[in-house]
Amino acid sequence: MSPAEREVLRLRVVAALESGRVEGYRQAAEVFGVSERSVGTWWRAYRREGRDGLATRTGRPGPAELINAADRGTLFTAMADYTPEELLIGGPLWTRQAVVELIRLVVGVDMTEQGVGLWLRRHGFTPQRPARRAYEQQPAAVRAWLDEQYPAIETRAKSEGAAIAWVDQCGLHSDAAPPGRSWAPKGRTPIMRVTGKRLRVNVMSAVASRGALWFTVFTERFTAPVFTAFLDRVASQAGRKVHVVADRHPVHRSNADRVELHLMPGYSPELNPDELLNADLKRNVNASRAHTVDRLAHESRRFLRRRQRQPHIVRGYFRAPHVRYAIM
Structure with missing residues (x-):
């Protein structure tokens, strides 16, 4: 030594x-x-x-x-x-x-x-915001997913002419911090007027590596029937069988016709490209300025419809280092 x-x-x-x-x-x-x-x-x-x-x-x-x-x-x-x-x-x-x-x-x-x-x-170092990793994540399970399980899913989907969609859900809260930063003179913190109400909407979305995006915005609780209805809608709009990849939320243990569900390793959200859509949504929809739930839902749908018309941006989610393996 x-x-x-x-x-x-x-x-x-x-x-x-x-x-x-x-x-x-x-x-x-x-x-x-x-x-x-x-x-x-x-x-x-x-x-x-x-x-x-x-x-x-x-x-x-x-x-x-x-x-x-x-x-x-x-x-x-x-x-x-x-x-x-x-x-x-x-x-x-x-x-x-x-x-x-x-x-x-x-x-x-x-x-x-x-x-x-x-x-x-x-020597090539730069200051960077650290990526989050759960203590509970099991590296062996992640490696098995990347080396064995997902390649098998991809092979089956190709042989069946099926699509692979990555699903996740998130909530938008009106009391969240405003997205982004604003330049201002030193010592004079900029002020943004926001609502004092506590509002929330839920978003469920699915993305595919070729740029497809499906979503639903709702105010009720996230339950198995809500998840099943969304998967049925994805399969219907895709027009073919869909292999859905999701995290291990208890609701995700449900299934639907024409849809085959695959669960990722636990505590590994960084492996899901749809997480990047969630981050994009939260950066661009200022929930703190919405005065009603309907307005918050409207702004969320408007942003997601815009992303539906921008498949090149959706494809870009799959180019992030931790999810490149999902490009089909």
Whole structure:
């Protein structure tokens, strides 16, 4: 292991002891493949001096060029595989300050936050909004879906001359935050007039990779009869058999004639292209300005009808990285 890799290992071992994921030096040594003596030394240094007790002692302050290619690889691997929280140097996100701490502890180089920002951009990093993933998601189930189950569905649909439609539902609330941002002078927050009423409409939609879009907007509860009626409508308008892919909502265990239902892995909404239509809808329909439920439903239908006439945008949903596998 390189010196930088050893520093990351120290941080991981101490973080595991601190969080209780391992109990005692012996278990930590077994899990991480190090000696009990090393675990004890690192733990005592951490208890005595905090994170500084685990820092590299051989480095010196200097510019970003002091970080060689091997150490950069170690730093980037640590950022990809762990959160700052797991390495005892920050919260759940890799902020510039967290990267400053990682560099100082692992390779002994002191950098400013501004310098770290420039250094990260130089090596292909950009600030991004993190994608959400459920703790309960089972990676093995997702891999089986991508490698085995969905390809089998696609093969059957092609042999039957059937369509594949991805279904999801969402709610629009009048008390949701207004979509988007508005430029304004510093210190003068822009104001948007909204309704003080609590209104809601529900939307169920289905999209296909060639640009087809079906939807229904309703105010009643989302129930099995509502879902079944929507699927029947999709099959009727498609004019052929439809393989419907949906999440594991209890209602989705219903079925309808001419429709074959397939359930995605649990807690994996990012695999459903229809989620991108939901996000598009919420960005472009300002529910907070609707004064009545009828008006909110009207605005939702108007937006969805516009998207029906824009199949190139619907096809674009399927080009997002996590759903490209669904292009048929």
